[in-house]
Amino acid sequence: MRFLLALLVVATVSAAAAPIDIPIETNRTALVLRVDADGHLMTVHHGKRLQQAAEYGRLPGITHLNEGYSEYYNSAYTPAGSRSLLEPAVQATHADGNPSIDLVYMRHETKPAGAGVTLTTISLKDPQYPFEVTLNFRAYQNEDVVESWSTIRHSEKKDIRLQKYASANLYLSAHQYYLTHYHGNWASEVRPEETALTAGMKVLDSKLGTRAQMLQSPMFVLSLNQPAQEEQGDVLAGTLAWSGNFQFQFELDPYHNLRVLAGINPYASEYTLEPGRDFTTPALIYTYSDQGTGGASRSLHRWARNHRIPQGKGDRLTLLNNWEATQFNFDESRLVDLFNDGKKLGVDLFLLDDGWFGNTFPRNSDNAGLGDWQENKAKLPHGLGYLVQKAEAAGVKFGIWIEPEMVNPKSELYTKHPDWVIKLPNRPDAVFRNQQVLDLSNPKVQAFVYGVVDNLFTKNPKLAYIKWDCNAVIYNAYSAVNPTSHLYVDYVRGLYQVLERLRAKYPTVPMMLCSGGGARVDYGALKYFTEYWPSDNTSPAERLFIQYNYSMFFPAIASCNHITDWGNFPIKFRTDVAMMGKLGYDIVVNNLSANDLAFSQQALKTYERLKPVIYQGDLFRLQSPYTNDIASVLYVSEKQDKAVLFAYLVNSRFKAGSELPPIRLRGLQPGKRYTVQETNLMPGAKSPINNTLTYSGDFLMTIGLNPVVNDRRTSVVLEISEAL
Ligand code: DGJ
Numbered sequence: 001m002r003f004l005l006a007l008l009v010v011a012t013v014s015a016a017a018a019p020i021d022i023p024i025e026t027n028r029t030a031l032v033l034r035v036d037a038d039g040h041l042m043t044v045h046h047g048k049r050l051q052q053a054a055e056y057g058r059l060p061g062i063t064h065l066n067e068g069y070s071e072y073y074n075s076a077y078t079p080a081g082s083r084s085l086l087e088p089a090v091q092a093t094h095a096d097g098n099p100s101i102d103l104v105y106m107r108h109e110t111k112p113a114g115a116g117v118t119l120t121t122i123s124l125k126d127p128q129y130p131f132e133v134t135l136n137f138r139a140y141q142n143e144d145v146v147e148s149w150s151t152i153r154h155s156e157k158k159d160i161r162l163q164k165y166a167s168a169n170l171y172l173s174a175h176q177y178y179l180t181h182y183h184g185n186w187a188s189e190v191r192p193e194e195t196a197l198t199a200g201m202k203v204l205d206s207k208l209g210t211r212a213q214m215l216q217s218p219m220f221v222l223s224l225n226q227p228a229q230e231e232q233g234d235v236l237a238g239t240l241a242w243s244g245n246f247q248f249q250f251e252l253d254p255y256h257n258l259r260v261l262a263g264i265n266p267y268a269s270e271y272t273l274e275p276g277r278d279f280t281t282p283a284l285i286y287t288y289s290d291q292g293t294g295g296a297s298r299s300l301h302r303w304a305r306n307h308r309i310p311q312g313k314g315d316r317l318t319l320l321n322n323w324e325a326t327q328f329n330f331d332e333s334r335l336v337d338l339f340n341d342g343k344k345l346g347v348d349l350f351l352l353d354d355g356w357f358g359n360t361f362p363r364n365s366d367n368a369g370l371g372d373w374q375e376n377k378a379k380l381p382h383g384l385g386y387l388v389q390k391a392e393a394a395g396v397k398f399g400i401w402i403e404p405e406m407v408n409p410k411s412e413l414y415t416k417h418p419d420w421v422i423k424l425p426n427r428p429d430a431v432f433r434n435q436q437v438l439d440l441s442n443p444k445v446q447a448f449v450y451g452v453v454d455n456l457f458t459k460n461p462k463l464a465y466i467k468w469d470c471n472a473v474i475y476n477a478y479s480a481v482n483p484t485s486h487l488y489v490d491y492v493r494g495l496y497q498v499l500e501r502l503r504a505k506y507p508t509v510p511m512m513l514c515s516g517g518g519a520r521v522d523y524g525a526l527k528y529f530t531e532y533w534p535s536d537n538t539s540p541a542e543r544l545f546i547q548y549n550y551s552m553f554f555p556a557i558a559s560c561n562h563i564t565d566w567g568n569f570p571i572k573f574r575t576d577v578a579m580m581g582k583l584g585y586d587i588v589v590n591n592l593s594a595n596d597l598a599f600s601q602q603a604l605k606t607y608e609r610l611k612p613v614i615y616q617g618d619l620f621r622l623q624s625p626y627t628n629d630i631a632s633v634l635y636v637s638e639k640q641d642k643a644v645l646f647a648y649l650v651n652s653r654f655k656a657g658s659e660l661p662p663i664r665l666r667g668l669q670p671g672k673r674y675t676v677q678e679t680n681l682m683p684g685a686k687s688p689i690n691n692t693l694t695y696s697g698d699f700l701m702t703i704g705l706n707p708v709v710n711d712r713r714t715s716v717v718l719e720i721s722e723a724l
Contacts, residue, residue, distance in 0.1 A: 021056050024120050024137045026144040029288040032056045033076050039104035041076040043171035073253045074171045079103045089166035095156035116141045130155040143303035147283040155275050162271040166263035168284035173257045174224035182217035187537035189518040190549040205247040205265050209474025214519035218246045219553050229292045237296035238286035239553050241524040244492035270485045298618050301555035310530050316582045317348040324564045324586040328355035328364050331379045339394035341589035346604040349397040361410045367434040371413030373452045388460050399465025404452040406435045419480040420445050430475035437474050440494030441482045450498045471516040499528040531558045539567030540577035544625045556581040557615035571596040575603045576715035598683050610644050613637045620666040629656040630709050636667035641722040647707040649714040662704030668697035673723040680717040694723040
């Protein structure tokens with residue numbers, strides 16, 4: 001009876017109200033939600049923005065969105081257990097044991113949230129229960145990016161149990177849907193695969209606990225009506241801002257519309273929510289582009305630089321890292337030599353990697369010492385302070401590697417605090433790279449991890465850089481202090497709390513996000529990190545592909561591209577590949593020939609000149625390494641007065657790359673005139689590119705340029721400047 005009465009009240013209220021349209025617009029895109037006659041919130045349009053908002057009212061009836069046995073197909077946030085027949089966005093068991101949810105519209109509001117940003121909040125409520133969901137949409141007007149997340153709260157008499165809590169529930173309408181997703185493993189990260197979606201559900205997820213990436217990446221591209229194209233066609237590119245388990249579901253409904261559900265993976269994560277507390281999901285970050293994947297990437301890059309990555313509009317430090325050069329085998333004097341090498345090369349900073357700590361259990365390999373963050377006295381008798389000073393005296397800044405979330409069983413930390421370690425009481429310890437994960441859902445562990453970094457800075461205020469690694473996944477998921485079904489969620493929240501505190505105290509220090517290669521590249525963590533490590537695989541032949549794939553979502557300024565000896569490529573090829581992002585080195589400088597050293601010293605100077613365009617420019621992927629003998633990308637400055645073109649031979653077969661049509665440029669001003677100058681040449685090398693000619697932007701974009709790539713010139717960098 002109580003149920004019937006409540007339903008009637010809501011129905012009466014809703015029936016009387018005129019339909020409400022809620023457009024969430026950016027300069028070029030719109031997501032239009034509509035409150036239907038029953039008070040349910042439906043998606044009626046998602047795509048290009050209409051010129052006349054009044055015409056959104058015409059949409060229902062023209063598109064097949066809201067018919068059939070379930071009126072929830074196009075629900076903007078599909079509740080479980082009531083009338084929905086499809087995959088829910090939210091599922092919960094109420095305090096009285098009722099396992100169903102209905103959600104009706106209460107109110108909404110759109111307000112400014114900073115320059116060029118609006119925040120729309122839509123409150124929905126279960127008519128039977130004091131259970132509310134707020135859908136939040138932060139829309140970045142100029143970047144055409146939307147962040148979408150939800151907040152769930154209730155004031156029921158007792159706790160409720162949340163089984164599913166998606167960040168976003170999108171709905172798209174097209175003839176065909178092509179999904180590009182990314183998978184990989186250590187040293188083979190982000191390999192794309194494109195598939196046409198068929199009726200039913202395609203699920204992408206990860207259950208690694210500490211990191212989203214590695215086996216599956218938390219990002220996708222949906223192309224409508226045709227396989228994804230670089231510069232034309234409608235695509236939606238999305239990525240979840242969450243560094244833990246994620247789940248993306250793509251469900252083609254009976255009307256051939258596509259439902260996309262994205263959020264934290266509900267696997268082993270039923271969350272108990274107390275009355276009066278908010279459960280806030282991470283955001284799905286997405287952009288809709290009618291200019292193919294190129295347009296989507298440029299929007300995401302601009303958004304990341306303007307709104308997400310610390311110092312996204314700033315500079316980055318070039319560096320020399322010692323991991324590939326020394327691994328764990330170094331001592332103080334070797335390091336001081338390396339500082340001098342860094343200076344000779346011309347980098348800004350020396351980065352000391354793994355192996356500098358642990359005494360009872362010295363960190364001389366990856367099987368001991370992790371967790372004991374005191375300088376190893378045998379290797380570094382005078383401590384880190386001495387190294388910082390020596391680096392400064394040599395003329396380079398000093399940075400350091402840490403992995404504060406992890407512990408080796410062979411460590412003082414493990415011996416002292418076994419209850420801080422994620423493990424099951426009655427199962428043998430399971431290790432990943434000889435290490436286990438600390439329980440970051442425990443506030444004491446959070447304080448410890450914060451302290452590791454804070455102590456380093458307190459003792460060494462001139463420390464100029466942090467590389468934060470995370471090499472293990474969670475096995476035997478169990479917390480000694482928290483409900484186990486909260487662990488996967490609270491681990492990541494604990495990590496973010498630590499990072500939040502650190503950033504409050506150290507807002508400007510550059511920090512690299514690393515995870516046993518590129519296993520933790522996501523915009524949840526990139527709120528705190530200035531840059532990320534794409535992969536331990538630094539062979540330039542592989543990096544051409546790996547960097548290309550990350551560039552779909554992440555900007556060049558954040559991509560740490562190091563020159564190493566992987567793959568034995570000529571120094572120029574390695575350097576040209578690394579220059580497409582944030583340049584670094586991980587080599588023994590003394591092993592370079594005089595010619596290679598001279599080239600590298602000059603390359604660093606050239607990079608100083610090119611990096612503003614590479615960091616802040618628009619990226620145009622001119623030729624994919626997957627489908628061309630010559631791969632090529634172009635960065636164009638905002639003013640369109642400077643551009644840098646990179647071209648690489650990616651096929652070693654006879655005559656590959658020769659006799660091909662010119663490469664057409666993009667993003668220039670047709671009416672401007674440009675000069676083209678080859679740069680990054682080996683000492684004494686002559687360029688076949690005539691730098692005395694000028695070309696109109698129109699010519700370069702219609703006809704193109706031949707960078708003369710062949711088996712003797714396997715990579716070419718061209719600087720394109722407005723002729724003055
Ligand atoms: C994994 C990282 O990806 C490497 O760059 C290096 O820092 C090692 N860990 C050190 O253990």
